[in-house]
Amino acid sequence: xxxxxxxxxxxxxxxxxxxxxxxxxxxxxxxxxxxxxxxxxxxxxxxxxxxxxxxxxxxxxxxxxxxxxxxxxxxxxxxxxxxxxxxxxxxxxxxxxxxxxxxxxxxxxxxxxxxxxxxxxxxxxxxxxxxxxxxxxxxxxxxxxxxxxxxxxxxxxxxxxxxxxxxxxxxxxxxxxxxxxxxxxxxxxxxxxxxxxxxxxxxxxxxxxxxxxxxxxxxxxx
Amino acid sequence: xxxxxxxxxxxxxxxxxxxxxxxxxxxxxxxxxxxxxxxxxxxxxxxxxxxxxxxxxxxxxxxxxxxxxxxxxxxxxxxxxxxxxxxxxxxxxxxxxxxxxxxxxxxxxxxxxxxxxxxxxxxxxxxxxxxxxxxxxxxxxxxxxxxxxxxxxxxxxxxxxxxxxxxxxxxxxxxxxxxxxxxxxxxxxxxxxxxxxxxxxxxxxxxxxxxxxxxxxxxxxxxxxxxxxxxxxxxxxxxxxx
Numbered sequence: 365x366x367x368x369x370x371x372x373x374x375x376x377x378x379x380x381x382x383x384x385x386x387x388x389x390x391x392x393x394x395x396x397x398x399x400x401x402x403x404x405x406x407x408x409x410x411x412x413x414x415x416x417x418x419x420x421x422x423x424x425x426x427x428x429x430x431x432x433x434x435x436x437x438x439x440x441x442x443x444x445x446x447x448x449x450x451x452x453x454x455x456x457x458x459x460x461x462x463x464x465x466x467x468x469x470x471x472x473x474x475x476x477x478x479x480x481x482x483x484x485x486x487x488x489x490x491x492x493x494x495x496x497x498x499x500x501x502x503x504x505x506x507x508x509x510x511x512x513x514x515x516x517x518x519x520x521x522x523x524x525x526x527x528x529x530x531x532x533x534x535x536x537x538x539x540x541x542x543x544x545x546x547x548x549x550x551x552x553x554x555x556x557x558x559x560x561x562x563x564x565x566x567x568x569x570x571x572x573x574x575x576x577x578x579x580x581x582x583x584x585x586x
Numbered sequence: 587x588x589x590x591x592x593x594x595x596x597x598x599x600x601x602x603x604x605x606x607x608x609x610x611x612x613x614x615x616x617x618x619x620x621x622x623x624x625x626x627x628x629x630x631x632x633x634x635x636x637x638x639x640x641x642x643x644x645x646x647x648x649x650x651x652x653x654x655x656x657x658x659x660x661x662x663x664x665x666x667x668x669x670x671x672x673x674x675x676x677x678x679x680x681x682x683x684x685x686x687x688x689x690x691x692x693x694x695x696x697x698x699x700x701x702x703x704x705x706x707x708x709x710x711x712x713x714x715x716x717x718x719x720x721x722x723x724x725x726x727x728x729x730x731x732x733x734x735x736x737x738x739x740x741x742x743x744x745x746x747x748x749x750x751x752x753x754x755x756x757x758x759x760x761x762x763x764x765x766x767x768x769x770x771x772x773x774x775x776x777x778x779x780x781x782x783x784x785x786x787x788x789x790x791x792x793x794x795x796x797x798x799x800x801x802x803x804x805x806x807x808x809x810x811x812x813x814x815x816x817x818x819x820x821x822x823x824x825x826x827x828x
Contacts, residue, residue: 486789486791492802494803551807
């Protein structure tokens, strides 16, 4: 029906991001409610004092306190940022190239496997499939294994994003971007192109099919 | 008259007048008398609960002097600020009240009263006729000898409106709300027309049947099983968890 908040985390990094988001949002709510309270108390008083005021103490407070709050936000943020870049020895490398308006995937570790992934148009959907999110060839990957994704583009800027894994990497023509992928659960994970790339930008989704290693090996052998 | 001093300046005994002779005031009837009677206490509210400033307190010259000196200090400080700041932005024609337009206001006065500075130093009427001047002289004496009507007259000389008059409510909100609702309704009509004539057909995936199949598919693949959708479904009993 409807959703308030992020999708469930499928990778450890995404779990960290969820907690960080809760932490930061709590700080934001606190500040907003404080400001709202101050505004309402300013507006509902009959007292007036409109001459110039000297307020050194409170000025100091509201200079130091935001600096502290920002540090409290920045420290977890940097921690997660560096966690994303840890060396983790991926066992598989998959390359994905963005085109207008589809993704193509290359598995070239042990064999040459390349395919394109187009969105299924609404008129061709099977009953119960998600509109604008299903593709003809899904990206099959083994679960619980570190996978290196190399992302680039053949023409214009795209962005390869899978929210439940906490991934979003720009596909830049002429540049190779790398991100690591670890999924803790099997299943289908959907994402959409996240950088405006033309008329069908909203119509080039990404679907990851995370399966146990045996199934992956069977699939890639076929 | 140009001295920036409040009530405290002693003046010679004068002669009582019910109201100063001034254009634009004649249409305010006897209701003002009552308002003024109440409003004598309003300055007390403004000076942060200092009760000594009300007329009833003025019956005691000692307390009046103390209150007046307190008041004077406050207003002297204020007048310093205001002389620097300037009040020209408000304009003369609407001292503290924009919704009500007076008839004929004397132009180019020094009387600038605002809601945030209700009692300016300059008096409202600066050109006094003989009666009023006599009353001002009487004011310099003991205030206990002034009749109620004389005190009202002096107030009217000094100030344009009482606090009750200044704070009176208006019917503006009805006009505003009426216009708001009118435009909301008009917008609703526009949107309705748009729905009928402009919007394309809805995609097939928004029918109830499709949505049910979609939901079943998501539950089958256990989408968001930790805290999201599939976590709310009881797979054994095949129903939503309660």
